[in-house]
Amino acid sequence: AKTIRGGSDDKPYLTDGQYVDTNEPIGAIFMIEAKDMDEAVQIALKHPGGYVGRYFGGGIEVRAFDHFEEMPRG
Secondary structure, three states: EEEEHHHHHHHEEEEEEEOOOOOOOOOOEEEHHHHHHHHHHHHHOOOOOOHHHHHOOOEEEEEOOOOOOOOOOO
């Protein structure tokens, strides 16, 4: 996992590892398709939460998730 948080210079910063271990509910989940973790992080960096997190708390956690199989259409 990678975590994106708002920095003191209004730019997000990236750290390795999950955001936090908690039993609290998750605020939102966005599922994206990316070829690898680097591409997923670049997509996540476009979300405003990575920039305003220092004001409101929180951050964005990016995790690999490959438990779905593509279903045939039709």
